[in-house]
Amino acid sequence: MAKKKTQALTREVLQNEVFALQGFAQVKIGDQWKKTSYHDAVMPKNGAVIVCDMWNDHWCKGAARRVAEMAPHINRLLRFMRNQGFLIVHCPSNTMEYYKDHPARKRILTAPQAPADPPLKDWCDLDPEREDVLPFDDSDGGCCCGENCTYSRPYTHQHDAIEIDEDLDVIGDGFEVYNYFRMVGIEKVFYCGVHANICIPGRMFGIRQMTYQGIGCILIRDLIDVMYNPDMPPYIDHFDAIDHMAWHMQKYWCPSVYSSDLMGGYPFRFREDYRLF
Numbered sequence: 001m002a003k004k005k006t007q008a009l010t011r012e013v014l015q016n017e018v019f020a021l022q023g024f025a026q027v028k029i030g031d032q033w034k035k036t037s038y039h040d041a042v043m044p045k046n047g048a049v050i051v052c053d054m055w056n057d058h059w060c061k062g063a064a065r066r067v068a069e070m071a072p073h074i075n076r077l078l079r080f081m082r083n084q085g086f087l088i089v090h091c092p093s094n095t096m097e098y099y100k101d102h103p104a105r106k107r108i109l110t111a112p113q114a115p116a117d118p119p120l121k122d123w124c125d126l127d128p129e130r131e132d133v134l135p136f137d138d139s140d141g142g143c144c145c146g147e148n149c150t151y152s153r154p155y156t157h158q159h160d161a162i163e164i165d166e167d168l169d170v171i172g173d174g175f176e177v178y179n180y181f182r183m184v185g186i187e188k189v190f191y192c193g194v195h196a197n198i199c200i201p202g203r204m205f206g207i208r209q210m211t212y213q214g215i216g217c218i219l220i221r222d223l224i225d226v227m228y229n230p231d232m233p234p235y236i237d238h239f240d241a242i243d244h245m246a247w248h249m250q251k252y253w254c255p256s257v258y259s260s261d262l263m264g265g266y267p268f269r270f271r272e273d274y275r276l277f
Contacts, residue, residue, distance in 0.1 A: 015044040015085020023218065023257030026250040033247075038255035040216075042188040044085030048181065049078060049220075051090050052193030052200050054162055055155030062145025066225050066270060067194060071161035073259070073268040074192055074223050078162065080263040087186060088169040089177060091193075091205055092158035099157070099171045108170040114182035116213055120175050124201065124208035131252035135244035136234060138197055142227025144238055177205035181215065188216040190257075192223035196245045200224065207253050217254040221246040222267035239273040 018041045025038040054071055058064040078088050090104070099105040126134065143149045158164070164171065170180060181189070189210055191200050196219070201207045207217045221242075228241040236244070246256050258267040 011083055011085050014083070017043070019044050019047070019084060021218070021257065021261070023255050023261055024221075024250060025255040026247065028251070033251055035250075038257075040188075040255075042216075044081075046185055046187040047189070048087040048089050048186045049081050049190045049192065050177070050205060051078070051088070051092075051158070051162060052191060052203065052206070053091065053093050053195070054159050054193045055092050055095070056157055056159050057154040058194075059152045059154060060141075060143040060145060060149045060227070061147045062143065062149075063194065063225065063227065065145075066272075067159060068161070069270060070223060070225065070268065071159040075162045077192070077220070077223065077259045077263060081190070082165060082168060086190075087184065088165065089180075089205075090158055090162070090164055090169060090171045091173055091177065091203070092155070092171075093173050093199065093203065094153065095155065095157050096171070096173050102164070102171060103166040104164055104169045105171040108172040108176050108180045111176060111179040111183040113175075114179045116178065118212055120178060120204065120213075121209060122204060124203075124206060124212070126201075127208060131248070134197055135248050136197075136226075136228050136236065136241050137232040138226075138228055140229055140232055142195070142197075142229055144229040144231070172205065174204040178209070178213065181210075186215065188218065190218045190220055190262075192220040192259075194225045195227045196224040196242065196249070197226045197228065201249070201253065207249065211253055219246060219249050219254055219256040220259055220262075221256040222258045222260075222269070237275065239270065239275060 021040040023038040026033045226245050260267045
């Protein structure tokens with residue numbers, strides 16, 4: 001009990017101190033994009049981390065394996081960010097019934113409907129007025145595991161390796177995430193999870209929607225995955241596609257950071273990523 005009280009006091013102090021950020025962005029000079037450094041700062045009490053669709057299973061077995069591999073690393077980051085005073089938002093879409101009695105689920109439902117301009121969308125498609133086409137063709141669904149996977153919804157809840165703090169976190173889906181952000185004063189949101197070409201930008205709580213509403217977004221680029229099959233154009237490695245998607249987001253939507261930029265250590269790397277550093 002004494003340890004928990006000490007942690008709470010430390011968190012209360014830290015959430016009111018400036019948290020420095022550094023990462024990467026892209027700027028357009030003439031007709032060329034140039035990578036540049038990104039520097040900013042946020043008060044943790046005004047910041048949040050969204051964990052997008054890190055389900056306990058997935059219709060693509062390869063995607064499910066990568067989620068299972070990434071989940072403990074996301075959990076380690078969440079522990080750090082929570083202790084700094086950031087809000088942790090668990091968003092395993094389409095599973096809210098599983099959490100109906102969870103205190104973190106009930107907490108987010110206390111937020112009243114907030115005004116939004118422009119009006120909130122159920123799904124935010126690629127925006128041709130703001131961004132180019134995606135850097136790879138995902139029209140086949142993106143499964144590349146060779147197991148003849150077919151689309152379904154086998155998941156029931158978030159991956160069990162990701163802890164949910166019932167006293168501090170929230171569990172949400174859809175517009176209620178935006179409503180809660182407005183209620184508690186969230187101004188900057190970090191994104192991790194899956195998938196960076198589909199749900200992270202497109203969901204009701206995703207990067208496009210929050211950007212439209214004037215909330216700053218940051219992609220945690222080593223804690224994401226994509227749905228992409230290397231047999232589709234431009235015929236690149238799956239893990240190269242993750243990098244290309246991060247660059248796309250940097251160009252048109254938001255900067256990116258590595259988890260190591262936030263908590264030190266080394267960036268996460270998938271076991272199947274055999275590329276040289």
